[in-house]
Amino acid sequence: MSAGIMTPGIKAPGTYIEEVMTKVKSKNPAEPEFHQAVQEVFESLRLVLERHPEYISEKILERIVEPERVMMFRVPWFDDQGNVQVNRGFRIEMNSAIGPYKGGLRFHPSVNLGILKFLAFEQVFKNSLTTLPMGGGKGGSDFDPKGKSDNEVMRFCQSFMTELQRHIGPDTDVPAGDIGVGGREIGYLFGQYKRIRNEFTGVLTGKGLNWGGSLIRPEATGYGCVYFAAEMLKTKKDSLEGKVCLVSGSGNVSQYTIEKLLDLGAKPVTVSDSNGVIYDPDGIDREKLAWIMELKNIKRGRVREYADRFKKALFMPTDMKLDHNPLWALKGDCAFPSATQNEINAKDAANLIANGCKLVSEGANMPSTLDATKLFLEAKVLYGPAKAANAGGVATSGLEMSQNSARLSWTREEVDDRLHKIMIAIHKNCYETAETYGTPGNLVNGANIGGFLKVANAMLDQGLV
Numbered sequence: 001m002s003a004g005i006m007t008p009g010i011k012a013p014g015t016y017i018e019e020v021m022t023k024v025k026s027k028n029p030a031e032p033e034f035h036q037a038v039q040e041v042f043e044s045l046r047l048v049l050e051r052h053p054e055y056i057s058e059k060i061l062e063r064i065v066e067p068e069r070v071m072m073f074r075v076p077w078f079d080d081q082g083n084v085q086v087n088r089g090f091r092i093e094m095n096s097a098i099g100p101y102k103g104g105l106r107f108h109p110s111v112n113l114g115i116l117k118f119l120a121f122e123q124v125f126k127n128s129l130t131t132l133p134m135g136g137g138k139g140g141s142d143f144d145p146k147g148k149s150d151n152e153v154m155r156f157c158q159s160f161m162t163e164l165q166r167h168i169g170p171d172t173d174v175p176a177g178d179i180g181v182g183g184r185e186i187g188y189l190f191g192q193y194k195r196i197r198n199e200f201t202g203v204l205t206g207k208g209l210n211w212g213g214s215l216i217r218p219e220a221t222g223y224g225c226v227y228f229a230a231e232m233l234k235t236k237k238d239s240l241e242g243k244v245c246l247v248s249g250s251g252n253v254s255q256y257t258i259e260k261l262l263d264l265g266a267k268p269v270t271v272s273d274s275n276g277v278i279y280d281p282d283g284i285d286r287e288k289l290a291w292i293m294e295l296k297n298i299k300r301g302r303v304r305e306y307a308d309r310f311k312k313a314l315f316m317p318t319d320m321k322l323d324h325n326p327l328w329a330l331k332g333d334c335a336f337p338s339a340t341q342n343e344i345n346a347k348d349a350a351n352l353i354a355n356g357c358k359l360v361s362e363g364a365n366m367p368s369t370l371d372a373t374k375l376f377l378e379a380k381v382l383y384g385p386a387k388a389a390n391a392g393g394v395a396t397s398g399l400e401m402s403q404n405s406a407r408l409s410w411t412r413e414e415v416d417d418r419l420h421k422i423m424i425a426i427h428k429n430c431y432e433t434a435e436t437y438g439t440p441g442n443l444v445n446g447a448n449i450g451g452f453l454k455v456a457n458a459m460l461d462q463g464l465v
Helices: 013-026 032-051 060-064 112-129 150-164 183-197 220-234 250-264 286-296 304-309 344-356 372-379 394-408 412-438 443-461
Strands: 071-080 084-095 103-109 136-142 173-177 244-247 270-273 274-281 316-317 334-336 360-362 382-384
Touching: 013 032, 013 060, 032 112, 032 443, 060 372, 060 443, 071 150, 084 103, 084 112, 084 150, 084 173, 103 112, 103 183, 103 394, 112 136, 112 394, 112 412, 112 443, 136 150, 136 173, 150 183, 173 183, 173 220, 173 394, 220 250, 220 334, 220 360, 220 382, 220 394, 220 412, 244 250, 250 286, 250 334, 274 304, 286 304, 304 316, 344 372, 372 382, 394 412, 412 443
Parallel strands: 103 136, 103 173, 244 270, 244 334, 334 360, 360 382
Antiparallel strands: 071 084, 084 136, 270 274, 274 316
């Protein structure tokens, strides 16, 4: 079919997209994050549908927004006082056109169907960009591990996996960690899977190093996000050396973003959590980072304690009445949003641009609202969208799957080198795809289109399934 020539009877791309978007909103009410994720991808796909009307006639968009399978189940467990607690568990198996479902489990009170559908939808395209054969999925629970004892977390994880194990497997669906699910939780989940299924297999990623895990997996999302930022700067013949960097969050992604920024000569100056923001004008060096890691990973404390330990640091408590996040109002050359979805709104984006921020590389999933994204693109900020910039985590999960399948364990240097090469390849794909479709420098279009094409073509090859 010739590029740009519409077949008679096929709707114009704009009309088709609007009709599908209307259906998405009516069929999935009260799921704003899912609507937002779909809208962002669809905006980029206008350019593709003009050249490929077969995607319209085969109704690829209607099919790609509909999960292949959704599981929702109750998770009963006993707390330490012997009381019965009940949470809700989920697994969204979104698309398996290019490989088994792959995506994290999130344990957080905010978890609901809409948030997990948005994450699963994003995961489809992110996994496609990694160059590895992985489909997209996501899951989790409204369980909050904060303030729970190890025994309570273990009892919850065992109950959760008792149901989840029916739906997953090394060639079907391979979950990983996400917010609230770290090494401790993955260990309890894996133990229960092994106990019920009587098999030791690569059904989860993010495992402990001495029982099938991969080196660099904990660091991968943060490292990959910084590698992607370095590639963006290379297109301007620039580097991260000496750049003042704003990093949000204080969990796994934030910690290793800071570590890799230090490796590349940058100066990270912020961390945050739900209670507030730490700004350290002297920069967060390796000693301070080690202190943060102990605080968050072992003591499970709050970042406000940083200001008590390091006297020059300023703590800004969270104020829900503010229409912006004070972290993004600080002066910095580069921003690494690494906390959660929609943490940068239009006001935050305007503050970053006004303060001279030249680069945004997203470590969290969809941390910028649609309005914020639009402002970054209009201001010609080097903008790495999450599905590209934070794909390092799932890429290394894919490498862990490969090692498990081969019963091998690669060295730290080998995994880091593979991760670095994957992030370079993702940036190259996004950059070149954006140029091919007439929007040079727009990595949002590059990521959305690059990720979509591989999945859509696989769906066409496999028929109406």
